[in-house]
Amino acid sequence: MSQWPDTRILDLLGIDLPIIQGPMAGVTGPAMVIAACNAGGLGSMPAAMLDVEQLRQALTTISEQTDKPFNVNFFCHQPPVLDEQRAEAWKQHLKPYYEELGADFDAPTPVSNRTPFDDAACQVLEQMRPEVVSFHFGLPEKSLLDRVKATGAKVLSSATTVEEAIWLEQHGCDAIIAMGYEAGGHRGMFLSDDLNSQVGLFALLPQVVDAVSVPVIAAGGIGDARGIVAAFALGASAVQLGSAYLFTPEAKISAAHHRALRTAKESQTAVTNLFTGRPARGIVNRVMREIGPMTPMTPAFPLAGGALMPLRAKDEADFSNLWAGQGFPLGRELSTAELTRHLAEETLAQLNGRGRS
Known part of the structure; x- marks a missing residue:
């Protein structure tokens, strides 16, 4: 029997830990994805800055070095x-x-x-068949989405409002990432370009959980076990962290980005x-x-x-x-595998009343 209070994401995606390493274009490479997967979480490979051959090579490398499920992430903007x-x-x-x-x-x-998801990328997915495919800025057109789902992949996408979450469920998402205003990187907003519609995770998360029937993944401002415990308390089935993984040696960041993360x-x-x-x-x-x-x-x-x-x-x-997201000062100098495992261990300890991070 699982120690986690909600196992829907674990069951849906076939992973051991409800921790998703967020896809960060230009920063995340196969090494980070492989390490997160082998530690029991869900590694996520960003594809928005890759051409078709680079995408195929990245997925091949990941597949050769882990037998765990992994996620591939695409943008869905209009060129x-x-x-x-x-x-x-x-x-x-x-x-x-x-x-x-x-x-x-x-x-x-x-x-x-940045390359939007298209037929060429879809062909790579049909060949490589990753277990999870996620999207940012909505979903691709129905014909492409149907082809993705036909591979057997579970489909995730980001919602920054309740309205977006409902839309994503209605259009075929298997789980929804509730992206709070705290999150680093690009806002996933797609039904509106009004920044006034954007709210913090702890206001957004319970409303999304109440509005949809699929599992919800919390993202934005979460940097340690305390945030994960709080997300579970508000109805999340899992969490996605990005900025926390910027501090790992697997993160491909510039010297300037490295300094800023540690001094800002x-x-x-x-x-x-x-x-x-x-x-x-x-x-x-x-x-x-x-x-x-x-x-x-x-x-x-x-x-x-x-x-x-x-x-x-x-x-x-x-x-x-x-x-970087608002929670970046919570970052710790650990490897991707260590971070994933520590987050899980510390969260379970708190959930079971054995301490805090």
Whole structure:
């Protein structure tokens, strides 16, 4: 008999621990996924920044090194139409930084891209057949989703409001990730672009649990066993952590990101659209302070980052996205496997009245 108070996610996904390592594009590689899976949790491989061959290779590597279920995560945004006038206005707004740093303003603007889920990616899933597939920004069109489900994969997606959670259940999700406003990285919002609709996890979670019949996974601001226990108390069947895994040696983060995570204060994150054109939470740096974290000037997602790339090459700390959630100061210097196991052990100890983390 399981020691966990709710085993629906364990039963649904075939995992031992109700702990999901959050997919973090550009940060999470196969090594982190493999370690999380082999420790008993659910490792999650982000695919939004991979081409088809890179995706196939990543899934092959994971499959060769773990026999546990793992998750593959995709974005579901609509590819943007380039608005050249808006793109030029955005670059002009950044021109003083180009001049200060000695970046070539007249060179062609690099392309910043995230790949939405499409037929080519779906073909890889049909070949590799991972046990879990998750989506961000809603779900893919029905024909693609039907093909994913036909592989036998369980489907997850992020909801940032009760309305999104209900929509996801109605459109075929097997479980829903309730993403609180505290969470790092891109907001999963897809039914509205109004940031005023976004609420904290402990307000959102019980309302989502009450509104849907599928299991709910809590995400946002959870960094230790205390947060996991609280999430279970509010009806979660599992938790997803991202920022906690940024402190592991498997995290592929820059030196600037590494320093920021270990020196910034707990109040120094903000939701910003400067780096991609879509709201995402990260540690505040110079460009966010001076322009303001949110501006209507940015090109559509994910094109906004292109004009920042030459500046990032000159000064990564001040001009790159340093994604992190509000709970990042709870991070500990452990390996992915150690972190996953420690979180589980400490949570069970608290649930059974044997201590606190």
